[in-house]
Amino acid sequence: MIDPVEPLDDGRTPARIFPVGPAEIPLAVPRDPAHGDLATSIAMATARLAGREPRELAAELADRLRESLPAFVSRVEVAGPGFLNLHVRTSAKQDIVLRILTAGADYGRTDRGRGERVNLEFVSANPTGPPVVVSARAAAFGSTLANLLRASGWDVTCEYYVNDTGSQVAALGASLRARWRETRGEPLAIPDGGYHGLYLAEMAAAMDGAEAAAWDALPDAEATAAFAGYALERLGRQIRAQMETFRSPFAVWFSERALHDTGAVDAVLRLFEAKGLVYEKDGARWFRATDFGDDKDRVVVRRDGTPTYFLADAAYHKDKLDRGFDKAIDVLGPDHHGHVTRMQAIARAIGAPAGWLEILLLQWVTLVDGGETVAMSKRAGDFVTMADLVDEVGVDVARAYFLARRRDSHLEFDLALAREQSSKSPVFYAQYASARIAGVLRKAGEAGLAPADRRDLDDLAMREELDLVRQLEQFPDLVADAAEAREPNRLFNYLQDVATLFHKFYHEHQIVSEDDRLSRARLALCRATRQVLANGLALMGVEAPERM
RNA sequence: GCGCCCGUAGCUCAGCUGGAUAGAGCGCAUGCCUCCGGAGCAUGAGGCCGCAGGUUCGAAUCCUGCCGGGCGUACCA
Structure with missing residues (x-):
């Protein structure tokens, strides 16, 4: 519904925005549907510059807007301290239902990434023991981010770096x-x-x-x-x-030992030497990381002549660069944040363009059982593994639990809670909505109702129906925004909201009734909702069951 | 010491890159199925958004300084 008017960034100066026409006004989707479908705070932002009262200015802007209103906008109003709220025509919202049904599993896909090639490395835990719980968080995060990026037009390669030597x-x-x-x-x-x-x-x-x-x-x-x-x-x-079980597949398992065997490690050392970035001290060879803003230089070849992990990592990233990736994203565990600066130093030293390497840090997972914190140390051998976790709560609950949190929040995973109350866990809310719709559709199938055509959709006019459509409409942007922000948790939150709006709609209105035309329209809305839930849950790597 | 992350309801956490009365789940209190799935819906109690300044028409959100908590600061990976 916002096609004809591209929402703009807020980055421009008020002086540039104010004099021009409505197409140049930055628009955002308000949180509260009562505030319209699109809104702008332009009047408040420019009031001082114009020497006017915000509401007065907003009123004048509203008048000007009305002169050249796009067809899909029904009305403009001034609200609150000076917001301009645009309401989208009901017919435009009804169109969206058909658009979703037509796109089907492709609804939510965009081309924002324009085919840019991204290397996404995550987990990469040492293969010295079974994967632990932090690895599960990394797997959930990384695989979902990959799904979001792919849906938004990026060409993603998921990669696991195997530290198989040293x-x-x-x-x-x-x-x-x-x-x-x-x-x-x-x-x-x-x-x-x-x-x-x-x-x-x-x-x-x-x-x-x-x-x-x-x-x-x-x-x-x-x-x-x-x-x-x-x-x-x-x-x-x-x-x-x-x-694989955790629905986090990797296209490439990259062996560190192979870097040594093929001479790639030696090669990157020679490259650094040729650039004058290596010197000798105390019998070891050091990389001038301080030249790139690190707080100390780093050893690349030990006194005993063996290369460090750091040097191999440089060779690894050089390899990624040589493979032609436009961008490399490394998802690191919480204990690796000290590596960020030196890894950026590596990126520059191997000649990568600015911004090529992006490092995302995940925070800790504290495992709690009842009230007891569960200790996890791979070396001490006291830990709960990723497999244990999956056995306890299942893949869906585990993935959703991790995906509900921001990557930089320390999260507490309460095993007892997830185990005993899994049926009340947040993930089931969206799944339940999906299953509930499937149930209604089964019932409707027995009633023998035909699919809705566009005219039937004219009957969708209740507030709960239109609020739901308004939410569904935002899915493609949400997916692409979450991908660009590297915040899969937005997807989780969004789907919760979809489910909430559906349940409200369901509670307020009888879907299948004696009115066949209205029934067809509401069933179409149900199908569209289920499509969005299914597409969203698929991106999260969570199932959308027909029955629960 | 220096660096990174985090302080939001009793608990676990959201808050869409600065907006309109701060939200959800769990827990607590109270209403809703002779009707398509009650794993749902509605209502209520519960908040100096760690503290203090600053920027802004407007700050939980951005900046600075404190105070708390976590982690890092290897010729381990």
């Missing part, structure tokens, strides 16, 4: 080896910095004895590597399966 992996190998020896009756001796989780004991118990014995007989470094390789393979498979 000291953590060596510790993993040594820990598994210790667990295996334990199965042979030796005392348990997990090395310092090793992993104490029982999952390694279970893994060790299931190992092929002859093979493991052969590995154990190798020199320490080789033995550790062999056990580590075994553990990585098993854990990697587990992680992939769980991400």
Whole structure:
């Protein structure tokens, strides 16, 4: 309904806006339907400049607007301290119902991203243990953001960076080896910095004895590597399966070790050297991160000659750049915010354009069971895994729980609450609306009513009906805005509002009645509502059941 | 010390990049199905939006400074 008048940013100077015609006035959709369908605060913003009273100025603007009103606007009124509220013609709202039904599953798609290629990296948790709850939050966030971006015209590649080499992996190998020896009756001796989780004991118990014995007989470094390789393979498979189950698929699983093997790490080191960004001190080689605003320089090659994770990360981002992505988004866990500056330094050092790398930080998830905080430490082996969480509350509830929160809010996940009261959990509100509509449609199908045509829709004129349409109309913009702001939680909030407006409509009006024409019209509105709920829930990776 | 994030109803959290009387869920109190799904709807109690300044016609929202809480500040990843 706002096609003929593009809403504008508020960024221009009042002097430029005031003298020109109505098409240049910035418009926004008011929260409260009583305030119209489009509104502007232009009169208040420019009153002082014009030396006039806001309401008086608004009245004059309203008169001018009325002279050249777009066809879809029915009336203009001055309200409150000087707002100009535009009301959209009822017939234009009725049109929207048909537009939604025609677009079907495509309703909500736009081309705002214009095909720009985005690399979206998220989760990327070390494969040294089963994914934990924070990974579930990252998976829910990342996959939903990917869905939103794709729906809005971006070309997105979801990527998981696998840290399959380095000291953590060596510790993993040594820990598994210790667990295996334990199965042979030796005392348990997990090395310092090793992993104490029982999952390694279970893994060790299931190992092929002859093979493991052969590995154990190798020199320490080789033995550790062999056990580590075994553990990585098993854990990697587990992680992939769980991400699939959680509806968070990745197109690329990128191996850190491959960067070393192919010489990409060496290459980026030579690149930095050629740019004069590396120097030697205390036997190690340092990257001049301070040149890029970091508070200290960073080691890239240790005294013992091995490259650091930081250097591999530089090689990794160079690889993303070389693959031609217009933009790289990294979703990082809460314990990585100290990396932001140095990673931006990397981006500039590898020659990426300004703004190419975007880093999004997620905040902590505190797991609570009843009133008790559940401790989670992968190394200490005391944790609730992502799989546990899904078993307890299901994928829908878990995803919705995470998606309801802003990414930078620390969130408390109460297992007891989610488990015992899952049927009352917020996600079911929108799902229930969807199922309720499906029920009504089934009933209508039995009554043998034909689909509505445009003339039938003339009967949609009640406030609850039009408020609902007004909400449905905003879906495509909401999706694209949420994608651009990287705020999937907006989608959750929006769907809650859709459900609320539907329930109010449902409560106030009989959908299937003796009046066939009105029944057809209301059923069309129901179908359109269900379409928006289904499309929105699909973007969230949550099911929209026919029955509950 | 320095840096990042967060302080909104009893609890968990929203508040759409500055708008009109600050919202939801849970919990509490009270009404609604002889009628399409009551997992719903309606009403009520409950708020110096951490504190103090500033910008603005207008601030929960932007800026500064405090006070609280979390996290980071490795030749681990």
